[in-house]
Amino acid sequence: MMSTSTLALPRDSAGVRKSKSWGNPITYFIALLFIAVSLAPVLYIIVGGFRTNAQITTSPSGLPSPWEVGNYVQVLTSSIFWQELGNSAITGFTTTIGVVALGLMVSFVLARYQFKGRGAIYALFAAGLMFPITVAITPLYLLVKDLGLTNSLAGVILPQIAFALPTTVIILVPFLRAIPDELEEAAAIDGASRLGFFFRMVVPLSLPGVVTTGILAFVGSWNSYILPLFILNNEGSYTLPLGVQAFSSQYSVDTAKVLAFTSLSMIPALIFFTVFERRIVGGLTGAVKG
Amino acid sequence: MSMSLGAKSLTEQKSQGTQNGGGDAQRASSPTGQRPRRKATDWRKRFEITVLSGPAIIIFVGFVILPVALAAYYGFYRWQGYGPPTDFVGLGNYAIIFTDPAFHEVLLHNGFIVVLSLVVQGPVAIILALLLNQKIRGRSIIRVLIFVPYVISEVIVGTGWSLMLQTSGAVNDLLQNIGLGAFKADWLSDPKIAIWTLLLIISWKYIGFAVILFLAGMQSIPEELFEAASIDGASYWQIQRRITLPLLSPTIRIWAFLSIIGSLQLFDLVYIIWGQYIASTAGTSTMATYMVGNGRNSGNFGYGNAVAVVMFVISLAVALIYQRFVLRRDTAGAITERQK
Numbered sequence: 019m020m021s022t023s024t025l026a027l028p029r030d031s032a033g034v035r036k037s038k039s040w041g042n043p044i045t046y047f048i049a050l051l052f053i054a055v056s057l058a059p060v061l062y063i064i065v066g067g068f069r070t071n072a073q074i075t076t077s078p079s080g081l082p083s084p085w086e087v088g089n090y091v092q093v094l095t096s097s098i099f100w101q102e103l104g105n106s107a108i109t110g111f112t113t114t115i116g117v118v119a120l121g122l123m124v125s126f127v128l129a130r131y132q133f134k135g136r137g138a139i140y141a142l143f144a145a146g147l148m149f150p151i152t153v154a155i156t157p158l159y160l161l162v163k164d165l166g167l168t169n170s171l172a173g174v175i176l177p178q179i180a181f182a183l184p185t186t187v188i189i190l191v192p193f194l195r196a197i198p199d200e201l202e203e204a205a206a207i208d209g210a211s212r213l214g215f216f217f218r219m220v221v222p223l224s225l226p227g228v229v230t231t232g233i234l235a236f237v238g239s240w241n242s243y244i245l246p247l248f249i250l251n252n253e254g255s256y257t258l259p260l261g262v263q264a265f266s267s268q269y270s271v272d273t274a275k276v277l278a279f280t281s282l283s284m285i286p287a288l289i290f291f292t293v294f295e296r297r298i299v300g301g302l303t304g305a306v307k308g
Numbered sequence: 309m310s311m312s313l314g315a316k317s318l319t320e321q322k323s324q325g326t327q328n329g330g331g332d333a334q335r336a337s338s339p340t341g342q343r344p345r346r347k348a349t350d351w352r353k354r355f356e357i358t359v360l361s362g363p364a365i366i367i368f369v370g371f372v373i374l375p376v377a378l379a380a381y382y383g384f385y386r387w388q389g390y391g392p393p394t395d396f397v398g399l400g401n402y403a404i405i406f407t408d409p410a411f412h413e414v415l416l417h418n419g420f421i422v423v424l425s426l427v428v429q430g431p432v433a434i435i436l437a438l439l440l441n442q443k444i445r446g447r448s449i450i451r452v453l454i455f456v457p458y459v460i461s462e463v464i465v466g467t468g469w470s471l472m473l474q475t476s477g478a479v480n481d482l483l484q485n486i487g488l489g490a491f492k493a494d495w496l497s498d499p500k501i502a503i504w505t506l507l508l509i510i511s512w513k514y515i516g517f518a519v520i521l522f523l524a525g526m527q528s529i530p531e532e533l534f535e536a537a538s539i540d541g542a543s544y545w546q547i548q549r550r551i552t553l554p555l556l557s558p559t560i561r562i563w564a565f566l567s568i569i570g571s572l573q574l575f576d577l578v579y580i581i582w583g584q585y586i587a588s589t590a591g592t593s594t595m596a597t598y599m600v601g602n603g604r605n606s607g608n609f610g611y612g613n614a615v616a617v618v619m620f621v622i623s624l625a626v627a628l629i630y631q632r633f634v635l636r637r638d639t640a641g642a643i644t645e646r647q648k
Contacts, residue, residue: 045439052436053453056516060456062478063468078481116367124364127357139361142368148627149372152573152596153620156603156612157375157382160389180371183364212356241461243576248604259463263580266467273471284464291459295452298459299520 060284067278074273089278099282101254102261106286109171109178109246109257110239116179117235118228121186126216128187129194130202140191146184151177151245159248173249174257178239186231193227194220233294240287258283376620383614388607401614411615414598417591420503421510422571426564429511433518434560438548440519441526451523454516462513466580469509470496496581502590509577514570518563525559526552561634568630572623575600595619 066074067089068082093099128140151158158177159168167173197220205215221228243259250256256264262283266276291298383401385393405411440450457465472478473495480492495505529552537547575596582592593601599619603612 042442045442045444048436048439049444049450053450055512056454056457059465059468059472059512060460062472063464066471066478075476078476079478079485080481120364120367123360127361131353131357133353133357139365142365142373146368146372148624149376149620150569150573150623152575153616153623154372154375154379156599156609156616157379158371159604160382160609161371161375161378163389176367177371180367183368183372187364212353216360237459241463243461243463243580247579259461262463262467276467277471280464280467284460287460288456291456292452295455299451299455299524 063277064281067281069274071272071274089275093279093282102256102258106240106257109174110236112175113178113239114232114236117182117186118232121183121190121231125187125190125194126220129191143184143187151181155244155248162249168249169252169255174246177245182235189231190227193224197223230297233297379613379616382610383617385610387610389609401611405615405618411598414593414595418572418594421574422568424507425510425567425571429515429518433515433522437519437522441523455520457513458517462576463580465513466577470581497590499591502592506592521563522559525556529555565630568626
């Protein structure tokens with residue numbers, strides 16, 4: 019809108035909304051306070067990793083003096099951290115690919131084919147939003163056990179794909195429906211089959227929606243706790259959340275090292291988030307608003 | 309337009325179009341004729357539908373619907389999880405659940421979290437969103453920073469906070485240093501305080517999500533409304549109260565729904581900070597920690613599944629009631645037929 023360019027000038031504010039608060043120090047003060055409260059615990063974890071246990075004991079809320087990198091070096095040179103990072107990465111990427119592939123296929127059917135039972139299938143997935151993984155975890159564990167998939171990443175990946183499908187379908191179906199019919203007709207005239215249309219037109223055109231759902235699936239997988247907690251019982255198969263917990267109970271006296279391990283395990287998620295911030299926020303709000 | 313989307317194969321569309329003209333082709337969406345060509349395309353269509361939607365449906369039904377159905381079945385048995393369940397106890401598990409004082413407690417805790425999450429986070433998030441919705445410098449960076457707690461995992465949040473809140477932790481130390489030593493407390497283990505601590509941590513982690521959601525809602529309100537109101541001489545607060553808040557209410561209602569469901573399912577943070585045993589003495593146990601503690605962790609899978617069923621029914625009932633009475637206006641269009 020025009021207003022964005024004029025808003026930079028406080029004098030211009032007469033009739034434009036919100037700009038009368040331009041420069042209001044209270045707004046900035048509250049915003050800064052909010053940011054400080056949001057970040058302080060995170061910074062405590064990161065900065066705490068640079069201290070020694072002696073420093074933490076004498077002054078629990080102090081700053082490092084001197085800064086020690088020893089904790090971080092120890093964690094970074096331990097094989098367990100990298101193994102768990104690898105497990106989390108494999109789980110995250112496989113889940114994402116699975117969700118996107120299966121979600122896109124079924125959403126395409128639901129969006130662009132007319133057939134009996136279409137409404138029922140859509141309702142089935144929509145109802146899936148009502149089944150959080152916490153409720154299903156006990157029987158799910160039994161099922162995965164019967165399939166012989168405990169202690170394997172597949173036992174985490176398959177249920178994660180299943181539980182991420184409802185959100186994916188809800189986001190992608192309207193997206194695919196919005197692709198104009200004319201494109202499909204044009205593709206057909208050019209000799210493309212429905213499936214050809216799917217691979218050559220639908221997949222590229224739905225990329226923004228796909229990226230959003232993929233990121234949501236990845237972040238969900240990266241942070242997921244209860245499912246790995248039930249399925250993965252030996253250290254070799256732990257993902258990072260389980261690793262953080264195991265590490266913090268194993269080294270409960272070595273607070274500094276726990277903080278270093280914890281902050282290193284959140285860095286990948288933070289980088290990922292910073293890069294895709296717009297997508298994640300847009301995806302979450304879009305998913306909620308429908 | 310939406311009716312004809314994917315309505316039928318393109319060959320049909322074209323032939324119909326030449327016969328009836330474009331307008332009628334839109335309506336003739338259900339195949340009625342029996343021309344041989346249609347049969348062939350029908351088979352092809354069916355094949356495509358099966359191949360494309362089959363895998364997703366199998367995975368979804370197998371890992372989402374089936375477990376929930378199995379829970380209902382296992383819930384009728386006393387069963388340790390080995391071999392097929394044989395010790396049928398009927399509603400016995402449910403009788404134990406509903407007479408167990410520990411379960412009454414977790415219901416209270418969940419109820420407390422449900423209500424206070426709404427009461428605490430809602431108003432604060434709306435005020436923060438109103439503030440941040442102004443054109444201020446660095447708004448996009450602020451948006452990123454306040455969202456950080458939401459993005460990092462529950463395990464990290466739980467580990468960090470429990471270290472900070474230890475009796476000899478950073479929070480008490482900080483209070484001491486700034487002269488508020490009188491407010492030092494046993495944040496995690498004092499049963500009078502612990503659930504408030506939990507509420508605080510939950511609010512800290514999830515309020516950024518509420519703010520971002522509300523900001524998105526506010527930004528979708530047409531600019532013209534604000535302009536018209538300010539031309540009519542409305543003050544900033546009048547505009548917020550009469551225009552922003554009413555138009556934001558669908559977003560608020562949906563946020564409240566998500567918050568309620570999340571509070572009912574609360575598990576990760578409690579289990580990480582308090583563990584399975586301390587949670588009940590600290591007064592922070594929830595339905596989910598009760599389920600895990602009395603089910604899988606004690607090897608009583610029949611009982612655990614019965615608790616899962618109770619939890620599911622409670623969540624579903626709350627969700628349905630909420631949808632029926634609060635969300636109906638918002639979802640009426642979305643569920644019946646999506647308008648574009």
